[in-house]
Amino acid sequence: MQMQNLVLVECIEMLKRAAKEHDAPIWSRVAELLARPRSRRAEVNVSKIARYASSSKSSSSNSNTSSMIIVPGKVLGSGSIEHPVTVAAFSFSNTAVKKILNAKGKVLSIDELVRMNPKGTGVRIIV
Incomplete structure (x- = not known):
């Protein structure tokens, strides 16, 4: 008998709805990646996020310039x-969580990011 994580199932359904409602294919791609078996889901270290997230040194005082990253799995x-x-x-x-917050970053759930940025503009997927 296969056990299902109801929170995960709801998250995938919400992503698919958001993709259709806002014409944002990024959310269907994230849903696709989250639907994988747990052993194939992304596990990304903070160091990889630091490497691929653009640090805008020219305007580092403005927190709105921070990169938006989504990990369809665990950080x-x-x-x-x-x-x-x-x-x-x-x-x-x-x-x-501690390392991201110490770097003055933000930690969000996937649905919080979708509510903040329904079109997925400027969001990068890291797997």
Whole structure:
């Protein structure tokens, strides 16, 4: 008998709805990646986010210039991050949350990011 994570199922359905309602294919891609078996879902370290998230040094005082990243899986705490990044993921390790917040970044759930940015403009998927 297959067990299903109801929170995950609801998140995938919400992403599919948002993709249709806002004509934003990024959300259907994230839903597709989240629908994978747990063993194939993304596990991304903070160091990888730091590497791929653009740090805008010219206007680092403005927090609105931080990159928006979505991880269709779990964010882990290995490595370091020095610049503010907005990260949305299905789950986070405690260490990852501390490191992102210490770098003046934001930690969001996937549905919070969809509500903040329904079109998915400027959001990068990291797997």
